[in-house]
Amino acid sequence: MKAVVMAGGEGTRLRPMTSSMPKxxxxxxxxxxxxHVLRLLKRHGLSETVxxxxxxxxxxxxxxxxxxxxxxxLTYANEETPLGTAGSVKNAEEAxxxxxxxxxxxxxxxxxxxxxxxxxxxxxxxxxxxCLTRVPDPLEFGITIIDDEGRVDRFLEKPTWGQVFSxxxxxxxxxxxxxxxxxxxxxxxxxxxxxVFPKLLKEGKPIYGYVAEGYWEDVGTHESYLKxxxxxxTGKVDVDIDGFELSPGVWVAEGAEVDRDAILKGPLxxxxxxxxxxxxxxxxxxxxxxxxxxxxxxxxxxxxxxDNVYIGPQTNLRGCVIGKNTDVMRAARIEEGAVIxxxxxxxxxxxxxxxxxxxxxxxxxxxAVVNTSVIWESRGQxxxxxxxxxxxxxxxxxxxxxxxxxxxxxxxxxxxxxTVTTARDHSRGARALKRAVIxxxxxxxxxxxxLENVPMPVARQETARGSAGGIMIRTTPGVPDxxxxxxxxxxxxxxxxxxxxxxxxxxxxxxxxxxxxxxIGELTFPARPFDSxxxxxxxxxxxxxxxxxxxxxxxxxxxxxxxxxxxSILGRLGIDxxxxxxxxxxxRPTETADExxxxxxxxxxxxxxxKSGFGVRFDPVGERMSLVDERGRIIDDHRALLxxxxxxxxxxxxxxxxxxxxxxxxxxxxAAYHGVQVQWTTxxxxxxxxxxxxxxxxxxxxxxxxxxxxxxxxxxxGTAAFVRLIGLVARTQLTLSQIDARIxxxxxxxxxxxxxWAAKGMVMRRVVEAAGDREIDTTxxxxxxxxxxxxxxxxxxxxxxxxxxxxxGPDDDAADELLDEWSRVxxxxxx
Numbered sequence: 001m002k003a004v005v006m007a008g009g010e011g012t013r014l015r016p017m018t019s020s021m022p023k024x025x026x027x028x029x030x031x032x033x034x035x036h037v038l039r040l041l042k043r044h045g046l047s048e049t050v051x052x053x054x055x056x057x058x059x060x061x062x063x064x065x066x067x068x069x070x071x072x073x074l075t076y077a078n079e080e081t082p083l084g085t086a087g088s089v090k091n092a093e094e095a096x097x098x099x100x101x102x103x104x105x106x107x108x109x110x111x112x113x114x115x116x117x118x119x120x121x122x123x124x125x126x127x128x129x130x131c132l133t134r135v136p137d138p139l140e141f142g143i144t145i146i147d148d149e150g151r152v153d154r155f156l157e158k159p160t161w162g163q164v165f166s167x168x169x170x171x172x173x174x175x176x177x178x179x180x181x182x183x184x185x186x187x188x189x190x191x192x193x194x195x196v197f198p199k200l201l202k203e204g205k206p207i208y209g210y211v212a213e214g215y216w217e218d219v220g221t222h223e224s225y226l227k228x229x230x231x232x233x234t235g236k237v238d239v240d241i242d243g244f245e246l247s248p249g250v251w252v253a254e255g256a257e258v259d260r261d262a263i264l265k266g267p268l269x270x271x272x273x274x275x276x277x278x279x280x281x282x283x284x285x286x287x288x289x290x291x292x293x294x295x296x297x298x299x300x301x302x303x304x305x306x307d308n309v310y311i312g313p314q315t316n317l318r319g320c321v322i323g324k325n326t327d328v329m330r331a332a333r334i335e336e337g338a339v340i341x342x343x344x345x346x347x348x349x350x351x352x353x354x355x356x357x358x359x360x361x362x363x364x365x366x367x368a369v370v371n372t373s374v375i376w377e378s379r380g381q382x383x384x385x386x387x388x389x390x391x392x393x394x395x396x397x398x399x400x401x402x403x404x405x406x407x408x409x410x411x412x413x414x415x416x417x418x419t420v421t422t423a424r425d426h427s428r429g430a431r432a433l434k435r436a437v438i439x440x441x442x443x444x445x446x447x448x449x450x451l452e453n454v455p456m457p458v459a460r461q462e463t464a465r466g467s468a469g470g471i472m473i474r475t476t477p478g479v480p481d482x483x484x485x486x487x488x489x490x491x492x493x494x495x496x497x498x499x500x501x502x503x504x505x506x507x508x509x510x511x512x513x514x515x516x517x518x519x520i521g522e523l524t525f526p527a528r529p530f531d532s533x534x535x536x537x538x539x540x541x542x543x544x545x546x547x548x549x550x551x552x553x554x555x556x557x558x559x560x561x562x563x564x565x566x567x568s569i570l571g572r573l574g575i576d577x578x579x580x581x582x583x584x585x586x587x588r589p590t591e592t593a594d595e596x597x598x599x600x601x602x603x604x605x606x607x608x609x610x611k612s613g614f615g616v617r618f619d620p621v622g623e624r625m626s627l628v629d630e631r632g633r634i635i636d637d638h639r640a641l642l643x644x645x646x647x648x649x650x651x652x653x654x655x656x657x658x659x660x661x662x663x664x665x666x667x668x669x670x671a672a673y674h675g676v677q678v679q680w681t682t683x684x685x686x687x688x689x690x691x692x693x694x695x696x697x698x699x700x701x702x703x704x705x706x707x708x709x710x711x712x713x714x715x716x717x718g719t720a721a722f723v724r725l726i727g728l729v730a731r732t733q734l735t736l737s738q739i740d741a742r743i744x745x746x747x748x749x750x751x752x753x754x755x756x757w758a759a760k761g762m763v764m765r766r767v768v769e770a771a772g773d774r775e776i777d778t779t780x781x782x783x784x785x786x787x788x789x790x791x792x793x794x795x796x797x798x799x800x801x802x803x804x805x806x807x808x809g810p811d812d813d814a815a816d817e818l819l820d821e822w823s824r825v826x827x828x829x830x831x
Contacts, residue, residue, distance in 0.1 A: 001045075001046060001048075001099055001100055001101065001102070001118070002046070002048045002049065002050060002095065002096055002099065002101045002102075003041050003046040003048070003049045003050070003101065003102045003103075003104060004049070004050050004051075004052060004089055004092060004096065004101060004102070004103045004104070005024075005034065005037060005038065005041070005049055005050070005051045005052070005104055005105075005106045006052050006085065006088055006089070006103065006104070006105050006106055006172075007022065007024040007034055007051050007052060007053050007060050007106035007107070008052050008053050008054030008055055008057070008079055008082065008088055009022075009023055009024075009054075009055065009107060010022075010023070010055045011023030011026075011055075011107065011220070012505065012509060013220055013221055013222075013505065013508070013509075014026065014219075014220070014221070014222065014225065015357070015359070015509050015511075016323070016339060016340075016341035016342075016357055016358065016359040016360060017222075017225070017321060017323060017339060017341070019341055019342070019359055019360050020056075020341070020342050020360050021056070021059065021342070022053075022055055022056040022057075022059055022060055023055075023106075023107045023219075024037075024060060024106035024107050025059060025060065025063060026107070026219070026225065027287075027289060027306060027307075028109060028219070028225075028228050028229055028232060029229060029232045029233065029239075029241055029242075029251075029269050029287055030242060030253065030269060030271045030272075030287065030288075030289050030290065031242060032063065033106065033107050033108070033109055033219055033228075034060070034064070034106040034107065035064075035070070036109055036239050037104060037105070037106055037108070037109075037110075038064070038067070038070055038072060038074075039070065039239070039240060040110065040111065040112075040114065040239075041072070041102075041104070041114070042070060042071060042072055044113075044114040044115045044118075045115070046102060046114065047067075047071065047072045047073060048072070048073045049067070049072060049073070049074055049075075050074075050075050050076070050077055050092045050095050050096065051064070051074055051075070051076050051077070051106070052076075052077045052079065052088040052089065052091065052092055053076055053077070053078055053079070054078070054079040054080075054081075054082055054083075054088070057076070057078055060076075061076055075095060077091045077092035077095070079091055081189075082189060083187075083188070083189050083190065084189040084190045084191045084195075085172070085190075085191045085192045085193075086184045086190040086191055086192045086195060086196045087184065087185075087186075087187075087188060087189050087190040087191075089103055089184070090181060090184040090185075090186055090190065091186075093178075093181050093186075096178060096181075097178045097181065098178065099178070100118070100121070100122075100175060100176070100177055100178075101175075101176055101178070102114065102117075102118065102173070102174070102175050102176075103172075103173065103174040103175075103176060104172070104173045105171075105172045105173070105218075107218075107219055107220075108171065108172065108173075108216060108217065108218045108219060109215070109216070109217045109219055109228045109231075109232075109237060109239070110171070110173075110214065110215060110216040110217070110237070111214050111215050111237050111238035111239060112131065112133075112171075112173065112212040112213075112214045112215075112216060113212065113213075113214065114173075116210075116212075117129065117131055117173070117175060117210050117212065118175055120150075120208070120210045121175040121208070121210070124150065124206065124208045125206060126175070126177075126206045126207065126208040127176070127177050127179060127180060127200065127205045127206050127207060128174055128175070128176050128177070128180055128197070128200065128205075128206075128207045128208070129174065129175040129176075129207075129208045129209070129210050130144060130152060130170055130173075130174055130197075130207065130208070130209045130210070131170075131171045131172075131173035131174065131175075131209075131210050131212050132144055132146070132168050132169065132170060132171065132209045132210060132211045132212065133168070133169060133171050133211065133212050133214075133216045134167050134168055134169070134211070134761075134762070134765075135167055135169050135761060136167065136757075136758035136759060136760070136761050136762060137757060137758065137760065137761060143155070143156045143168065143169055143170075144156075144168055144169065144170050144209050145168070146168070146208070146209035146211075150208045150209055150210065151206070151207065151208055151209075152197070152201065152207040152208060152209050154201075155170070155193050155197050155198065155201075167761030167762045167764065167765045168209075168211065168765065170193060171212070171216050171218075172218075173212075174192065180196070180200075183196050183199055183200060184196055214238075215231065215236055215237035215238070217231065217237075222321065222337065222339055225304070225321070226285075226302065226304060226319065226321070229285060229287050229304050230267075230285040230302070233249065233251075233266070233267035233268065233269060233284075233285055233287070234249075234267055241269065242272075243256075243269065243270075243271075243272075246258075246264075247264070247266065248266065249266030249267035249268070249284075250264050250266040250267070250268055250270075251266075251267075251268070251269045251270070252269075252270045253269075253270065253271050253272035253273075253274070253290075254272045254273075255272050255273040256270045256271065256272060256273060256274045256275070256276075257274070257275045257276065258270060258276045259276060259277050259278035259279075259280070260278070261278030261279060262276045262277065262278055262279070262280045262281070262282065263280070263281040263282070264282050265281075265282065265283050265284055266284060267284055267285065268282050268283070268284060268285065268286040268287065268288075269286075269287045269288065270282075270288045270292075271287075271288050271289045271290040271291070271292060271307070272290045272291075273290055273291050274288045274289070274290065274291060274292040274293070274294075275292070275293045275294070276288070276294045277294060277295055277296045278296055279296040279297045280294050280295070280296065280297070280298050280299075280300075281298075281299045281300070282294075282300050283299075283300065283301035283302070284301070284302065285301075285302040286300045286301065286302060286303050286304075286305075287303075287304045287305065288300075288305050289305055289306045289307040289308070289309065289324065290307045290308070291307055291308045292305050292307070292308070292309045292310075292311065293309075293310050293311065294311040295310075295311060295312050295313040295315075295330075296313050297313045297314040297315075298311050298312070298313060298314065298315045298316075298317075299315070299316045299317070300317045300318075301317070301318045301319070302318060302319040302336075303317040303318065303319065303320050303321075303322065303334075304320075304321045304322070305317075305321075305322045306321075306322060306323050306324040306326075306342075307324045307325075308324050308325045309322050309323075309324065309325070309326050309327070309328070310326075310327040310328065311328050312327075312328055312329045312330040312331070312332065312348075313330050313331070314330055314331040315328050315329075315330065315331060315332050315333070315334075316332075316333045316334070317333075317334045318334070318335060318336050319335075319336030319337060320334045320335065320336065320337065320338040320339065320340065320352075321338075321339045321340065322334070322340045323339075323340055323341045323342035323343070323344065323360065324342050324343070325342055325343045326340055326341075326342065326343060326344045326345070326346070327344075327345050327346065328340075328346045329345070329346060329347050329348045329350075329366075330348045330349070331348055331349045332346045332347070332348065332349065332350050332351070332352075332364075333350075333351045333352070334346070334352045335351075335352060335353050335354040335356075336354045336355075337354045337355035337356075338352045338353065338354060338355060338356045338357075338358070339356075339357050339358070340352070340358045341357075341358055341359045341360035341361070341362070342360040342361075343360055343361050344358055344360065344361065344362050344363070344364070345362075345363040345364065346358075346364045347363065347364055347365055347366040347367075347368070348366045348367070349366060349367050350364045350365065350366060350367060350368045350369070350370070351368070351369045351370065352364065352370045353369070353370060356370050357509075357510060358370070384500070384503070384504040384507055384508075385495075385500045385503075385504065385798075385799075386798070386799035387798065387799060388476065388477075388484040388486065389484045389485050389486035389487060389494070390406060390484070390485045390486075390487075391476055391482060391483070391484045391485075392482060392483070393481055393482050394429045394433075394481055394482060394483050395429075397482075398433070398482070398483050398485065400432065400433060400436040403433045403436040403437050403440070403473075403485065404436050404437070404439070404440040405440075405507065405510070405512070406437075406440075406485060406507060407436070407437040407438075407440035407441050407444075407471065408440045408443070408444055408512035408513070408514075409503055409506040409507040409512060410441075410469070410471065410487060410503055411440065411441050411444030411445070411446045411512075411513060412444065412506050412511070412512055412513040413499075413502055413503055413506060414446060414468050414469060415468070416445035416446075416513075416515070416519060417445060417446075417447065417519075417521075418446055418447070418467075418468035418469075419446070419447040419448070419449060419466065419467045419468055420441055420446050420447070420448055420449070420467055420468060420469050420470060420471060421448075421449045421450075421451060421459065421462050421463040421467040421469075421470040421471075421488075422434055422437060422438055422441070422448055422449070422450050422451065422470065422471050422472075422473075423450075423451040423452070423453075423454050423456075423458070423459035423462075423470070423471075423472045423473075424452065424453055424472065424473045424474065425453065425473070425474040425475055425560070425561055425589055425620060425621050426453050426560070426561050426584045426585075426586050426589060426620075427474070427475045427483075427586055427589030427590075428586050428587075429475065429483050429589075430473040430474055430475065430483060430589070431453075431586075433473050433483065433485070434450075434471075434473050437471055437473070437485075438450060438523060441471075441521060442515075442520055442521035442522075442523060443514060443515060443520065443521075444512065444513050444514060444515055444521070445513070445514075445515035445516075445519040445520070445521055446521045447521040447522045447523075447524070448521055448522070448523045448524070449462070449467060449524050449525075449526050450523060450524070450525055451525075451526060451529055452525070453561055453564070453584075454529060454530070454561060454564065454565075455560075455561050455562050455564065455565050455621055455622030455623070455718075455719065456472055456474070456486075456621040456622060456623040456716075457533070457622055457623060457713070457715075457716075457717040457718065457719055457720065458529055458530065458533045458565060458622075459472045459488075459492075460472075460488060460492030460493070460713065460715050460717070461492060461533055461536065461713065462492075462526060462529055462532075462533075463488045463490070463491075463492040464490070464491050464492035464713075467490065468490055469487065469488055469489055469490060469495075470487070470488035470492060471485065471486065471487055471488070472485075472486045472488065472621075473485050473486070474486065474589075474620075474621050475589035475590040475620070476590065477590055477619065477620075478590060478591065478592050478593055478596075479590065480588075480589065480590055487499075487500075487503065491689070491714065491715075492713070492715055493685070493686055493689040493690075493714060493715050494684075494685045494686045494689070494715075495686065496686045496690075497684065497686070530564060530565050530568050531568055533565065533568075534565065534568040534569045534572065536712070537569065537712055537719065537720055537723060538569070538572055538573075538723070540711050540712040541709065541711055541712055541720065541723050541724055541727060542711075542727050543573060543723065543726070543727045543730075544727070544731070545727070545730045545731045546573055546574060546575060546726055546727055546730045547573075547574035547575075548730075549575075549729075549730035549731075549733075550576070551575045551576070551613045551726065551729065551730050552575065552576040552577075552578075552610070552611070552612045552613055553575060553576075553577050553578075553612055553613055553614055553615065553616065553726070554577075554578045554579075554580065554603060554606050554607050554610060554612050554614075554615040554616075554628075555570070555577055555578070555579045555580070555615070555616055555617075555618075555722075556579075556580050556581050556599060556603045556615065556616070556617040556618070557579060557580070557581050557582045557618055558581055558591065558596075558599060558617055558618055558619065558620055559581050559582075559583060559584060559585050559588055559620070560584075560589075560618060560619065560620030560621060560622065561584065561620065561621060561622065562618040562619075562620075562621070562622035562718065562719065563579070563581075563582035563583070563584065564584075565622060565719060566579055566582070566719075569719065569723065573723070573726065575726065578606070578610060578612070580603070580606065581599070589620060590620050591620070596617075596626075597634075599617060600617055600626055600628060600634045601634070603615045603617050603628050604628045604632030604633060604634060605632060607628050607629075607630065607632050608630075608631060608632030611630075612630065613630055613729060613735065613736075614627060614628060614629055614630055614725075614729070614735075614736045615627070615628035615632075616628075616722050616725075618718050618719075618722075619705065619718065622717075622718050622719055623706065623716050623717070623718055624704065624705030624706050624707075624716065624718050625705055625707070625718035625721055625722055626640065626705055627640045627643070627725075627736065629735065629736040629737040629740065630735045630736060630737060631737055633737070635736065635740060637703055637704050637705045638663075638664065638703045638746065638748065639740060639743075639746075640705070641659075641663065641667070641701040641702075641703045641707075642664070642666060642667060642670060642740075642743050642746070643736060643739050643740055643743070644699065644701065644707060644721065644724075644725060644728075645657060645667060645670055645671065645699060645701070646670050646674075646739055646742070646743055647725070647728040647729075647732065647739060648698055648699040648724070648728065649670065649671050649673075649674035649675075649676040649698070649699070650674050650732070651728060651731070651732075652674075652676070652698045653674055653675050653676070654675055654676060654696075654698075655676055655677075655696045655697065655698040656676065656677045656678070656679045656691075656694065656696050656697050656698065657671055657676055657677070657678050657679065657697070657698060657699045657700065658678075658679045658681055658688055658691035658692055658697055658699070658700035658708065659678055659679070659680060659681065659700065659701065659702075659703075660680070660681055660682065660683045660688065660702055660703070660780070661680045661681070661682065661683070661777070661779050661780050661781070661783055661793060662683060662703065662750075662793060662795075662806050663701075663702075663703050664703075664746035664747075664748045664808055665789070665791065665808060666743065666744050666745075666746040669744060670743055670744075676698070679691050679694075679697070680777075680779050681779070681780075682779060682780035683702075683780055683795065684780075685702070685706075685715070685716065688700050688702065688708060689708070689714045689715050690714075692708045692710045692714035692715075693710075693714050697710050698710060702716070705718070707720075707721035707724075709721055709724050711724075746808070747808060747809055747810065747811055747812050747814070747815045748806060748807070748808045748815065749806070749807050749808075749812075749815045749816055749818075749819045750804065750805065750806050750807075750819075751804075751805045751819055751823050752797075752802045752803070752804055752805075753802065753803045753804075753805060753823055753826045753827055754801060754802060755796065755801055755802060755803040755826065756801055757801055759829065760796045760803065762829055763794070763796070763803060763826055763829040764781075764782060764794070764796065766825060766829040767782045767784070767794045767822070767825055767826070767829075768782055770784075770822075770825045771784045774786060774787070780793075780795060781793055781794050781795030781796065781804075782794050782795075784822070786818075789810075790807070790808065790809045790810070790814060790815075790818055791807070791808055791818075792805065792806065792807040792808075792818050792819065792821070792822040793805070793806040793807075794822060794825075794826060803826050805819060805822050805823050805826060806819075807819035807822065
């Protein structure tokens, strides 16, 4: 039986370590990761192995040769272009077509019992057996669900937290029969989990999952790379360490010289022919490669040092990685999380701050301080994007420097010469940051259309008029000292999860494109964007009957930039409108929840005293709106969604309404009464926008004041929702309280449960297990439906250490009881 070791990946997330070295050759305790993999294969009798190579293939071939030194027989299958996980194995079909074979990654550290895996495969008579394991954070892996017999039910590649319904993930280790090649196209990029396995499942082929016990670490990030070193040293993974144990946990390889006055506090490793002078202190989880010299007075703690590195006297290295052939001179200091590439020179008394990346062949001058703000890590946030784009405290977490790097990363994802639309709210902070963003875009060969201070719906629509994307900077709703940098796609919608990941990767690698002098982008200022927006809006929406209705409304602009747009709309509608709070105050760019509630109470008083038909209050950027009925009563946001839904469905009498899964199921009753279907989406705004693109979608909303009016736009637009509502009320001749009264009452409860990041995957698995035979829906999170129609939804937050729980029942007590039950499941998942 043969094995296939996949060793063609670039390992972009591990740069600069992989800038000049293929990921499988990265040393873990002074042996390449792939060598640990090959030794595992040999231990289980799989000595005849095919290695698939692509990125820096010659380095892999030169290092391992024909495998004779390992007592193995190695052959190589070279890819001219990346072929994907399945395509690369298909490329080696000639060597594998005669018998069962095992596929394993060359860059994952593991000690799984491969013999047991193969025996399981044969006992099940499987076409494919997927090796699975359980991990605390499944976001970067493919989730796999198996039934009681071990048969695979479902695959999901690299989910968001809303899609996590288990912590059982695909390790990329497979046992396969040659017949699987019939399902893999030759010469094109094909993936197992994304392309081949779904096809096999659809045809009912026998695909089984084997949950392996033991150690497995996908060495895909700098953090996991350091963790793998520590796990080998502490014995968490069963691999061979090349050397002898000088004292408990202190491993020294052949030819190493360690002065008797050196202080060694293991577990640690000193490579062959390394030299450690007296007065040096090496602390736990430190790894020195071959031929490393550490001079007197140096201090190293959790530092990983590759081959042929010079560490000067009085240096201080903590939790960092030093690439091969690098010199770190006297009294230099390198902080935790920093990564120094190959063949660098770090001169005397220089400081490299935490999480800085220094690429190969660079020199850091004596006394220099290399300092990059550690924004996301310091906030405990693993990913760049949160629920509102990139958010943080102004000039603490979101600085002009960060704005420049973000804009440069975004520009790098676009073609040179593309156009990006920029906009902001009326705050001083947003104005300052937008100027930095524009400069970075132009310097990256991007043309900029600057709208200046406009409502968000205007920014989105202008972006959709021929731009490759857009950037809007606004004050975080309810948090005056924070800002959101929001990125739009060519449709003016929020970036998709895939596009966010791409931008995140470019930003983390800090590889920004810069323009040549003749390529600097142009800056233009579009003329009359408000007139253009309002003209398109009134042309797209049905406003028949409005002038004749004699409708009177009160509009509260909440001191936001919606006030800039309202005059060009209200004047053309022909209604009696009273506008309040229309003055802009750049020192008050947002409002707290309490301030907003007080504003709605005042709006209600004005509506009631003026005997108006209803009142509407926009958020400061005109994206969302809240309602007050003719009696001055506040209609809460969830109820407002049902009111508009009822009106739209009654008028259209067909089609679909897009709603997030957190919405009350009363919406289904209202829609069904009017012959309309509900399409449930995730809570992500870009998912709702995608659903709104369908020709038969007539309405959408999120229950938090965000409404989608597909006749005009597929994104949240408070102004469009306001105009649509005016037309509906004018034609039905019903008041909002009358419409509200004919809709059944909803009883939905919500609770946030604190959940450590490491426990989120396990929580979702326990939720699925606790559901038992009850119906579950995994559109976003896990929704468990009781036989009597009650339901609970468990959804991990993508940006905070929190799990959200919703529950709906026939009354408040039933909803509270169900909420308590599932909150307890989440709280005790780790017990």
